[in-house]
Amino acid sequence: MIVYIKNYKGGVGKSTITKNLAHGSSLVGQKTLVVTFDTQNDSYRMLTGKRWGDTKGFKEFVRTGETNVLNLKNNLWYYPLETDIFGSNLKxxxxxxFEKLKTEYDLIFIDGAPAGDNILDKIGIEEADKIIVPMLMDAYSLDGLAKFLKTKEAEKVSMIIPNMYxxxxxxxxxxxxxVDYLDNxxxxxxxxxxxxxxxEELSHDGKSIFDTEAKKSLETRENYLQILxxxxxx
Ligand SMILES: Nc1ncnc2c1ncn2[C@@H]1O[C@H](COP(=O)(O)OP(=O)(O)OP(=O)(O)O)[C@@H](O)[C@H]1O
Ligand SMILES: [Mg+2]
Incomplete structure (x- = not known):
């Protein structure tokens, strides 16, 4: 299954939520892959505490079929993105x-880029089984959501995740x-x-919500398990 964590708005928690859901998924025994559509590779850094420094990533895999996926933890793999410029010849x-990856992994999370609307995004939407939208609970984000839900990809939206609440x-x-708006x-x-x-501290240290026993993390951890x-x- 491919789950695309997507919102064109920046800084709403796409990478943080990808990090936590992907680690949680690996811990419950799902063979999990993260593919990022963001050349900043933030979720790699959040999962490892290190900047991604290599040169071969997802584009090279798409272009040549060469498997150069990174194994981060037990059950958890990562495809960094070296460039988001994909010509239509790579469609x-x-x-x-994606079809190949679907046969190899139980759960694939796509960490969306703050801007999209390129070939990568288009095929990501096509191949996704579900789109999950992290968002802030403010008036501007609600307007954005209403607009987003009128687009074609809205059919695949299965869940909204209010973040930074x-x-x-x-x-x-x-x-x-x-809740009212999405009722029915x-x-x-x-x-x-x-x-x-x-x-913030966890991401800085390359840790997820499942790497801490801190009391104040418990509710959030439960939330992530419920989402999963x-x-x-x-
Ligand atoms: N629930 C939270 N509590 C506190 N800080 C958070 C929370 N979620 C995200 N953050 C922080 O907010 C910032 C933005 O989060 P993140 O990078 O995950 O968003 P994003 O949507 O992936 O951003 P971009 O659009 O740049 O890719 C980060 O510094 C992250 O640590
Ligand atoms: Mg991000």
Whole structure:
């Protein structure tokens, strides 16, 4: 299954959520792969604590079929992205590459780029089984969501993940508005992921929410397990 973590808006937590879901998935025994569409390879850094320094990545795999995937942990693999410039001549190869990966991994997470609308994004949407949208609970993001849901890819959106939630009155109101708005649709709204300073520290150290026993991480960890359950069973 391919799950595309996507929002054209930057800084909403796409890479952080990819990191936690992918590590969680590997821990529950799913053979898991992360493919990033962001040449900054942030999720690699968040999962390892290191900058990606190699030169061969996903594009080379698509172009030549050469398997140069990185094994990060037990059950967890990563395809870094060296460039997001894919000519239309690579369209078919891109589709085939995803089809091949689907047979090799149980769960593939695509960490979306803040800007998209290129060939990579187009094929990613086509090949994705589910699109998951992390977003902030504010008026601007809600407007963005309404606009996004009118696009073609909205059919694949299965879940909204409210992120960096601190439970203010305004955020609560927006959360309720989103739940209301999506009532009677096939899109679920995940429990809000709290804004935690610990999350910043974890990513800085190349750790996930599943690498800490800190008390303040427990609720968030439960949230991620619930989201993962929704992905695997929903
Ligand atoms: N729940 C959270 N609590 C605290 N900090 C968070 C949380 N989620 C994300 N962050 C922090 O917010 C910043 C942006 O997160 P992240 O890089 O995951 O977003 P993104 O959508 O992938 O951004 P980009 O669009 O640049 O790829 C990071 O510094 C990250 O550590
Ligand atoms: Mg990112």
């Amino acid at each position: 078919d190869k891109l589709t085939k590459a 601190s439970g203010t009155k305004i955020q609560k109101a927006h959360y309720e508005a989103v 649709t096939s899109i679920s709204v995940a429990p809000p992921i709290k804004r935690l300073s610990l999350e 359950g929704g992905i695997l069973n929903g």
